[in-house]
Amino acid sequence: MTTIHGYSSSGNCHKLRLLLEQLGRPYRWIEVDITAGATRTPAFLAKNPNGRVPMLELDDGRILVESNAILCFLAEGTPYLPADAWQRAQALGWMFFEQYSHEPYIAVARFISGWTPLDSPRRADLPRLRERGHQALAVMEKHLASNDWFTGPDHGVADIALFAYTDVAGDGGFDLSPYPALRDWLARVRATPGFVAMPDPPAAMKALIEQSTWGGA
């Protein structure tokens, strides 16, 4: 059986849970507490020298890393990964956009808001992260103004990749009200069969996120 090593409050990890639930495929989930250094142990680093989750492990011990590469692997041969080469390339294009132009701003702003103390010096980065994150949201809005999905004609891996952190962008202080097409797309993804939302962060992180947002950090 496929094993996913993941941290449930991470959007990168949640992508895999969402796809596996939507595929109705059995899997084992091993929770990895990144806040307790579980990705920095010698045992973990022997499996992924880059020290990150998510990580897919096959029964024979073979390892695959990088959330979007794992999405593509799991979706192979299913409607979530287009069979058409051009559409598949477009899906990949959006997935690389997600990791380069979206996640480093939107996910990192959320991480700083919920996973660092209120007096962390990293909070000084938030205005710049929000500016760059809004640029990514504007690019998505432009696409969604004339397309229902990011992966060809239907919901698929690029939608899952982009949904994960966009759906919780508010945790990092992003107001999505200027993006009506994007908000409609979020609702369409939430209505797809087998959809599961990311669980709420642990209480301590949730409290920090609320204080960050209300404090206007």
Added chain:
Amino acid sequence: MTTIHGYSSSGNCHKLRLLLEQLGRPYRWIEVDITAGATRTPAFLAKNPNGRVPMLELDDGRILVESNAILCFLAEGTPYLPADAWQRAQALGWMFFEQYSHEPYIAVARFISGWTPLDSPRRADLPRLRERGHQALAVMEKHLASNDWFTGPDHGVADIALFAYTDVAGDGGFDLSPYPALRDWLARVRATPGFVAMPDPPAAMKALIEQSTWGGA
């Protein structure tokens, strides 16, 4: 004919020239001077709202963006993209690693060194970028200590993706002497049929890079 819009001194753009040359496939190259704002014009943004090169354009006007997505598209059906699903997923894993854990440090350190003035405040970021870049190089070294290539049993898209900025890491102040397996792999890539090196940066950028390196910035 395939058209590539690219800036010749960008590793992300050079990836595509290298693959196309190695495939022996004809293409048209349109030079885009990013230093003169050519990716921020209304005409360019109409094609790629994210305002970046490289960009692939088909004869019918269809557009594909993101260097590694373009590599996969061009390599489809050739030995540069493995036919085996697991090997292809591993290649993708390395390409996402390149865009998330390698390029933002190694390429950005090079950009700051050569494309910003010697008194740019961005130069204060260089020590942190070099630290993170060395982490990425160490991950590559670990893989290359027991593997000749990043894309299964032979040279391919993940090698091309990782080669581009690793080969010019010195421009950003990275000393590659601690990575013998990585240096051997660079030499193996340089010896592959049809290999072309990235052209030298323009003289002004080359001078800044030399001053940055000698100044120990």
